[in-house]
Structures are given as structure tokens and as C-alpha cells.
Amino acid sequence: MLGELLNPYQLQIASFVLINIILAISVYVTLSSGQLSLGSAGFMGIGAYTSALVTIHFEFPIIVGVLVGAVVAGILGILIGIPALRLSGVYLAIATLGLGEVIRVIFVNWESLTNGAVGISNIPQIGREIVFTTRDLGFNATSLGLQNNQFASLSVFLILFVLNIFIIWFIVRQKNSRVGRAFSAIQLDEKAAESMGINVTYYKVLSFAQGAVLAGLAGALFAHVMGYISPSDFAYHRAVEILIFTVFGGSEVIVGSVFGAAFLTLMPEVLRFISEYRYIIYGVLLVILMAVRPQGIIDANILKRLKRSKGGDVHGS
Amino acid sequence: MVLKINHISKNFGGISALTDVSFSINEGEIYGLIGPNGAGKTTMFNLITNIFSPSSGEIIFKEDNITGIKPHKITEKGICRTYQNIRLFSQMSALENVMVGGHCRSESGVMRSVFRTRYQRSEEKTLKENAEELLEIVGLIKYKDVLAENLAYGQQRRLEIARALASDPSLLLLDEPAAGMNENETDSLFDLIKQVQARGITVLIIEHDMPLVMKLCDRITVLNFGEKLAEGTPLEIQNNEAVIEAYLGKEEEDDIA
Ligand SMILES: Nc1ncnc2c1ncn2[C@@H]1O[C@H](COP(=O)(O)OP(=O)(O)O)[C@@H](O)[C@H]1O
Numbered sequence: 001m002l003g004e005l006l007n008p009y010q011l012q013i014a015s016f017v018l019i020n021i022i023l024a025i026s027v028y029v030t031l032s033s034g035q036l037s038l039g040s041a042g043f044m045g046i047g048a049y050t051s052a053l054v055t056i057h058f059e060f061p062i063i064v065g066v067l068v069g070a071v072v073a074g075i076l077g078i079l080i081g082i083p084a085l086r087l088s089g090v091y092l093a094i095a096t097l098g099l100g101e102v103i104r105v106i107f108v109n110w111e112s113l114t115n116g117a118v119g120i121s122n123i124p125q126i127g128r129e130i131v132f133t134t135r136d137l138g139f140n141a142t143s144l145g146l147q148n149n150q151f152a153s154l155s156v157f158l159i160l161f162v163l164n165i166f167i168i169w170f171i172v173r174q175k176n177s178r179v180g181r182a183f184s185a186i187q188l189d190e191k192a193a194e195s196m197g198i199n200v201t202y203y204k205v206l207s208f209a210q211g212a213v214l215a216g217l218a219g220a221l222f223a224h225v226m227g228y229i230s231p232s233d234f235a236y237h238r239a240v241e242i243l244i245f246t247v248f249g250g251s252e253v254i255v256g257s258v259f260g261a262a263f264l265t266l267m268p269e270v271l272r273f274i275s276e277y278r279y280i281i282y283g284v285l286l287v288i289l290m291a292v293r294p295q296g297i298i299d300a301n302i303l304k305r306l307k308r309s310k311g312g313d314v315h316g317s
Numbered sequence: 318m319v320l321k322i323n324h325i326s327k328n329f330g331g332i333s334a335l336t337d338v339s340f341s342i343n344e345g346e347i348y349g350l351i352g353p354n355g356a357g358k359t360t361m362f363n364l365i366t367n368i369f370s371p372s373s374g375e376i377i378f379k380e381d382n383i384t385g386i387k388p389h390k391i392t393e394k395g396i397c398r399t400y401q402n403i404r405l406f407s408q409m410s411a412l413e414n415v416m417v418g419g420h421c422r423s424e425s426g427v428m429r430s431v432f433r434t435r436y437q438r439s440e441e442k443t444l445k446e447n448a449e450e451l452l453e454i455v456g457l458i459k460y461k462d463v464l465a466e467n468l469a470y471g472q473q474r475r476l477e478i479a480r481a482l483a484s485d486p487s488l489l490l491l492d493e494p495a496a497g498m499n500e501n502e503t504d505s506l507f508d509l510i511k512q513v514q515a516r517g518i519t520v521l522i523i524e525h526d527m528p529l530v531m532k533l534c535d536r537i538t539v540l541n542f543g544e545k546l547a548e549g550t551p552l553e554i555q556n557n558e559a560v561i562e563a564y565l566g567k568e569e570e571d572d573i574a
């Protein structure tokens with residue numbers, strides 16, 4: 001019964017939605033302190049390669065590999081975030097896009113480590129690992145009426161889902177606090193923020209590094225969901241795609257990133273025939289959006305109105 | 318002595334905005350900085366808060382040489398300012414603006430904030446209560462949830478003062494706080510600044526509204542083309558020939574014209 005409802009293919013798409021949401025949030029976090037970074041694809045690649053390599057060569061458990069991948073991306077984020085302080089706006093965007101390309105070129109050329117343009121295969125996969133581990137513990141997926149591949153995809157989906165909830169919870173809590181207010185103050189008026197006693201350097205590097213950690217985490221998860229990565233997975237079109245998730249969905253509120261990533265990941269899947277034209281459609285959507293709704297689909301006002309109309313229902317009829 | 322300006326000069330490229338200016342402010346004083354537009358008053362504020370560093374000279378705050386210290390450190394030490402061109406956080410509510418002002422008097426970081434530890438919750442509560450008290454003082458408590466950009470001009474000016482006060486300064490710098498205010502608003506601004514003084518805060522104020530300055534200040538320095546023209550009590554300044562010629566007299570002509 002359950003088995004018929006769970007289509008591994010659809011579960012995999014859902015998992016990609018969840019990974020893309022993490023990527024979109026990584027842009028959102030960095031943007032929340034006023035920094036427009038296009039480095040997410042690069043940091044994603046760092047996370048992916050780091051985790052893939054340590055799990056293959058040192059046989060680290062996947063969970064450790066993923067954490068190492070996120071941490072390494074975060075450290076690189078701090079190292080890049082400090083000189084990046086000198087840049088703002090479009091200049092920062094261009095510099096971080098360049099950084100991503102540099103990282104990709106390193107992946108291509110450091111063949112002894114990365115296998116060059118061919119990429120790395122045989123990366124341990126989260127789903128399989130879970131199936132094997134649970135089997136060793138004497139559990140059999142068929143007892144749930146599931147085939148092994150269904151059980152694997154379902155586990156991956158659930159893990160990513162819980163992780164998404166945790167990340168959103170973390171970021172929302174942070175936003176409604178002294179740290180979040182410092183981020184917005186810097187975004188709204190950096191000079192005034194500084195004059196109000198905010199250590200602008202610290203908070204900008206913090207938010208840049210948080211974005212890098214999230215992108216690295218998403219990259220590592222991507223590697224262990226796919227089982228295969230190559231430099232082209234982390235090229236500049238990926239960076240632009242991630243930025244579009246956030247900008248399209250609405251960069252003022254975290255819901256915007258979630259919506260943007262989900263909508264734009266699902267759209268080409270649901271409407272198969274447009275999948276080939278996906279980048280053209282992104283471009284057109286973005287141009288229309290910038291003309292009529294530069295803050296993105298979802299903004300603070302919409303959320304307020306939604307809340308109010310819900311509240312209204314309770315008190316109304 | 319709270320603040321000592323010691324032979325300060327500032328050049329922008331070829332232009333000399335301030336030339337060898339010195340004065341000092343005593344604790345608890347309301348000290349006026351006046352002079353025609355372009356005299357270098359705002360530049361003096363920017364030097365004190367180290368938005369720019371001086372070309373020469375030094376600034377001593379309570380025995381501490383603060384010349385060249387990072388702006389946020391200066392705020393921590395107890396100097397906070399408002400701006401001639403209001404610089405509120407436009408998309409934040411009035412309350413949030415004032416809470417940001419309390420940033421350097423609180424310390425919860427990411428982990429405490431995310432896990433809402435007991436410490437963080439009590440700190441957040443204190444920040445909010447302080448902010449509400451300050452909004453009450455500046456008469457904006459009714460508007461605490463209104464976005465700063467939606468407040469009227471005079472209200473924005475008072476909100477900036479509340480935000481600065483939230484950093485618990487011992488020296489408050491006000492850059493033309495009465496600009497754009499009507500008579501009633503100016504009167505309540507006078508009361509507000511007196512109230513600030515009563516809290517033990519020293520005030521350095523730049524202002525063009527002469528009646529207000531003369532009523533409010535204990536002492537005044539007059540700048541003209543970047544140089545110090547005179548220093549003294551309001552009475553001394555009003556009777557100073559050089560000041561009348563360069564500044565006060567000119568204002569009267571403007572009024573007649
Ligand atoms: N950032 C700056 N760059 C170049 N010149 C400046 C700058 N800030 C102020 N000035 C110049 O310094 C002089 C004094 O300006 P300011 O301090 O704003 O005067 P006031 O506040 O007394 O009206 C003016 O000539 C102004 O053009």
C-alpha cells in the first residue's frame with residue numbers, strides 16, 4: 001500500500017528541492033547583511049569534493065564527511081569573506097562569481113586528486129548506506145511493504161526534510177535576535193550601523209561564512225545523494241541558478257528562498273517540455289520580475305496579509 | 318573634562334575643512350557648535366566618531382586618546398551621535414531601531430540567540446524595556462511598531478536621539494536636531510535635551526536655530542571656514558564683534574531679505 005505511493009523518482013526530485021532550498025537559504029543569509037554573493041556554487045563544490053574525497057579515501061562515515069565538507073567551505077568562507085569586505089554590490093557579486101570559476105578550474109586541473117573533468121564516481125550514497133546499516137541491524141524494508149530502493153529514497157528525503165526544518169528554525173531564530181538585527185542594520189545602512197556600535201567586520205564575515213557553510217553542506221549532501229560529481233555541477237550557471245531561487249522567491253524573507261527553490265526546481269519537472277529551455281525561462285522570469293516586483297514573489301507584506309486573513313477567519317464567520 | 322579636541326585639522330584633497338581647532342567640554346555641559354554652512358561642524362562630528370581620521374591633532378575622551386579607534390569601539394566607549402541627514406534603519410520599526418542602539422550594551426551571540434538561553438531571553442527583555450522607555454521619553458511609544466520611514470520628519474529626528482541614547486552614551490552628539498521642526502517640536506526638543514542632560518549625559522550640539530542654542534547651551538564654539546572664531550557663554554558669543562560680523566549679523570540680514 002505504502003509501497004505503491006512512494007515513487008523513488010519523485011522522492012529524488014523532492015530531495016533535490018530540499019537541497020536547493022538549503023542553497024537558496026545560503027544566498028539569503030549572506031544577503032541579509034547586504035552582501036550579494038555569487039560564490040555559492042563554488043562553496044557547494046568545495047563541500048561536495050571535500051566530503052566525497054574524505055569518505056572515499058579515508059573511509060569516513062558519510063555524516064562525518066558532510067560535516068567536514070561544510071566546515072571546510074565555512075573556513076574558506078571566512079578567508080574569502082575578509083577581503084570581500086572591501087567590495088560591495090555588483091563588485092562583490094563579480095568577484096565571488098570569479099572565485100567560483102577559480103574553484104571549478106582547480107577541480108578540472110588537479111587531476112591526481114579530483115579526477116579532472118571526468119569527476120568522481122563511487123561516492124558512498126546516503127540511501128544505500130542506510131539500507132545496508134539497517135539490514136545489518138536486522139531490519140528489513142519489506143516489513144514496511146517497501147522495496148529497498150523505495151526505503152532508501154524515503155530515508156534520504158526524511159533526513160533532508162528534518163535538516164531543512166532545523167536550518168530554517170536556526171535562521172529564523174537568529175533573524176529575530178540581536179544578531180539578526182545587526183545583520184539588517186548593516187544591510188540598511190552600514191555607516192549608521194557602525195556608529196551604533198555594531199562591529200560591521202565581524203557580522204559581515206559571519207554572515208558570509210554562514211552562507212558558505214550552508215552551500216558547502218548542500219554540496220556535500222548533493223554528492224552523497226547523487227553518488228557522482230563533476231566540476232560542471234558547480235559551474236557559474238549553477239551560481240546564477242541559486243541566486244535566481246532567492247531573488248525570484250523573494251530575498252527579504254526566508255519563505256521567499258524556500259518558495260523560489262521549490263517552485264523553480266519543480267517547474268521543469270512538472271512541465272517536462274520546458275526543461276530544455278529552463279535557462280531561457282529563468283532569464284525571462286527574472287526580467288519580468290525586476291520590472292514589476294523587484295523584491296521577489298514573496299515579501300514581508302504578503303506574509304503579513306496572509307497572517308491577517310487567517311486571523312480574520314477565526315474571528316469572522 | 319569629557320572631551321578634549323586638541324589642534325584638530327582635516328583636509329579633503331586640497332580643501333581644508335578644519336584648521337587647528339581646539340576646545341574642550343566639561344562633564345554635564347550642553348556645548349554648542351555653531352557657524353555658517355560649510356564651516357566644518359559636521360566634519361568635526363565625523364572626526365570625533367572616526368568616520369574619517371583627522372589630518373593632524375588628537376581627540377581625547379575621558380583621558381583616553383580615541384583618535385583613529387574604530388567607530389564601533391568609540392560607541393562602546395560612550396560617544397553616540399545623530400545625523401544631519403537622518404540615517405535611521407528605514408525598514409525597521411521604531412522599536413527595532415532603538416533596540417539596535419542597545420547593541421553594544423548587550424552580548425548574546427549566535428548560539429545564545431538561536432537556542433534562546435535564559436541569559437539571552439532576559440537580555441532581550443531588558444533591551445526591549447529600555448527601548449520602550451526611551452521611546453516614551455521622546456514621545457514615540459505610540460509608534461513603536463511603525464516603520465521608521467513612515468514616521469514624520471520631526472518624529473524621525475527624535476527617534477534618532479532615542480536610538481543614540483540606547484547605546485548609553487556619556488557624550489551625545491546632535492547634528493542639527495531642530496532642522497525642519499516647527500516651533501512646538503523645537504520646544505519639546507528643548508525639554509528633551511534638558512532631560513538628557515539631567516540623566517548625566519554631556520551634550521555636544523550643532524544647531525542653526527539661534528534662540529534654541531542660546532537658551533540651551535552652557536558654552537559655545539563658533540566655527541567659520543574651518544577655523545575657530547570664538548568660544549564662550551551664549552552671552553559672550555552674542556556680543557562678540559567677529560561672530561556678529563561673520564555669522565549672527567549675516568543671519569539677521571538674511572531674515573530681513
Ligand atoms: N567627505 C568629504 N569629502 C570632501 N569634502 C568634504 C567632505 N565632507 C565635508 N567636506 C567639505 O568640508 C567642508 C565642511 O563641511 P561640513 O563639515 O559638512 O560643514 P557644516 O556641517 O559646518 O555645514 C565643506 O566645504 C564640505 O564640502
Ligand SMILES: [Mg+2]
Pocket residue numbers: 358359360401
Ligand atoms: Mg553639517
